[in-house]
Amino acid sequence: MEDLGYGEFFEGARQKMGLGVFEVARVVAEYKELYRVRNAEGEYLAKITGKQIFNAVSREDFPAVGDWTAISKINEEQAVIEGVLPRKSMIKRKAAGKNEIQIIAANIDAALVTQAVDGDYSLNRFERYFAISRDGGVTPAVVLNKIDLMSKEDLDSRIGQIKSRFGNIDIIAASTVTDAGLDGLRNYIKAGKTYCFLGSSGVGKSTLINKLIGKEAIKTGAVSVDTDRGRHTTTGREMYFLPNNSSASLTINGIVVDNPGMREVGMADAAAGVDDAFGQIAALAKECKYADCTHTREPGCAVLAAVKSGRLGAEVYDNYVSLKKETGYYEMSEFEKREKDRQFGKFVNFAKWQVKKYKGK
Numbered sequence: 495m496e497d498l499g500y501g502e503f504f505e506g507a508r509q510k511m512g513l514g515v516f517e518v519a520r521v522v523a524e525y526k527e528l529y530r531v532r533n534a535e536g537e538y539l540a541k542i543t544g545k546q547i548f549n550a551v552s553r554e555d556f557p558a559v560g561d562w563t564a565i566s567k568i569n570e571e572q573a574v575i576e577g578v579l580p581r582k583s584m585i586k587r588k589a590a591g592k593n594e595i596q597i598i599a600a601n602i603d604a605a606l607v608t609q610a611v612d613g614d615y616s617l618n619r620f621e622r623y624f625a626i627s628r629d630g631g632v633t634p635a636v637v638l639n640k641i642d643l644m645s646k647e648d649l650d651s652r653i654g655q656i657k658s659r660f661g662n663i664d665i666i667a668a669s670t671v672t673d674a675g676l677d678g679l680r681n682y683i684k685a686g687k688t689y690c691f692l693g694s695s696g697v698g699k700s701t702l703i704n705k706l707i708g709k710e711a712i713k714t715g716a717v718s719v720d721t722d723r724g725r726h727t728t729t730g731r732e733m734y735f736l737p738n739n740s741s742a743s744l745t746i747n748g749i750v751v752d753n754p755g756m757r758e759v760g761m762a763d764a765a766a767g768v769d770d771a772f773g774q775i776a777a778l779a780k781e782c783k784y785a786d787c788t789h790t791r792e793p794g795c796a797v798l799a800a801v802k803s804g805r806l807g808a809e810v811y812d813n814y815v816s817l818k819k820e821t822g823y824y825e826m827s828e829f830e831k832r833e834k835d836r837q838f839g840k841f842v843n844f845a846k847w848q849v850k851k852y853k854g855k
């Protein structure tokens with residue numbers, strides 16, 4: 495259980511809360527109203543009790559990835575979450591467009607704030623992620639990814655800028671293409687500790703985790719045009735256990751949390767192409783095979799076909815997917831989606847307005 499991050503802090507709380515009769519398990523993934531929990535014995539799909547739902551005052555009263563819970567097993571595959579143990583730390587954000595708190599992960603030892611050196615890199619974004627990490631009691635570190643796309647001199651100057659702005663922060667420069675920095679990242683991650691990757695969509699969080707695990711555990715953003723499927727952008731939060739290849743006694747060599755990257759709107763770089771995206775895609779969508787096509791992986795999707803043929807720019811498409819993700823669209827029920835589709839038009843107008851405002855400055 496220490497492998498999984500359990501310790502005195504949680505055990506003390508469990509006894510105090512009178513949950514000693516139950517087993518404990520850690521939340522490793524979160525689905526709609528369902529959780530996957532894991533302990534030394536195995537993994538279970540778990541539900542929370544009606545009483546907990548009834549008593550919940552805010553989102554923070556529900557389990558989140560990384561939480562330690564008291565469970566009672568129903569069978570070898572299912573369990574009920576009887577209570578959530580107090581959190582040592584927590585990373586949360588305000589959900590875009592909603593007046594609601596979203597817990598990204600709980601009981602995190604360090605945040606790996608990731609940016610790719612190409613594209614819309616910004617020091618201010620680091621600052622925002624550092625803020626949400628420190629607010630929740632989590633130490634941030636910097637991961638600069640995709641350094642294969644940058645010269646050594648430019649990289650050194652980036653690192654210099656980060657140091658002069660943020661002082662004594664750990665910086666790991668990595669590339670999943672050349673494998674540069676991956677040993678450094680592995681060494682940074684310690685057994686029994688939990689790390690959460692944070693960063694915009696497409697910076698390579700899932701690809702880095704695959705490298706750490708040593709296999710393709712997560713589908714990543716690379717568009718596989720041959721099979722006509724869309725981007726495998728991460729849509730859920732999930733915890734991954736790094737295998738220990740050395741002879742140490744622990745079998746797990748640290749834990750990492752992957753989560754869907756957000757694309758901030760309101761910044762000129764991020765919102766470029768919003769104007770285009772919605773109109774072009776709405777026109778193409780009329781030819782999709784399915785009326786409720788999300789244009790991410792469905793067969794017969796006219797939008798994906800247009801990306802493949804080059805008729806629709808890959809950037810325009812990426813922007814569209816990012817914006818939909820930002821609104822939480824892919825995690826919604828059908829009813830919520832229909833409702834959101836109506837609101838989405840409004841959201842896009844708002845984004846356009848922000849771009850105009852920004853450009854006007």
Ligand SMILES: Nc1nc2c(ncn2[C@@H]2O[C@H](COP(=O)(O)OP(=O)(O)OP(=O)(O)O)[C@@H](O)[C@H]2O)c(=O)[nH]1
Nearest residue numbers: 640669670695696697698699700701715716728755
């Ligand atoms: N050149 C280069 N490309 C990379 C590197 N790491 C990842 N990529 C590519 O970047 C794209 C996005 O990678 P993902 O790992 O899916 O990004 P992510 O941060 O998980 O994105 P979301 O799941 O949408 O939040 C993929 O096409 C990767 O192949 C790298 O070090 N160098």
Ligand SMILES: [Mg+2]
Nearest residue numbers: 699700727728
């Ligand atoms: Mg991902």
Ligand SMILES: [Zn+2]
Nearest residue numbers: 782787789795
């Ligand atoms: Zn489609």
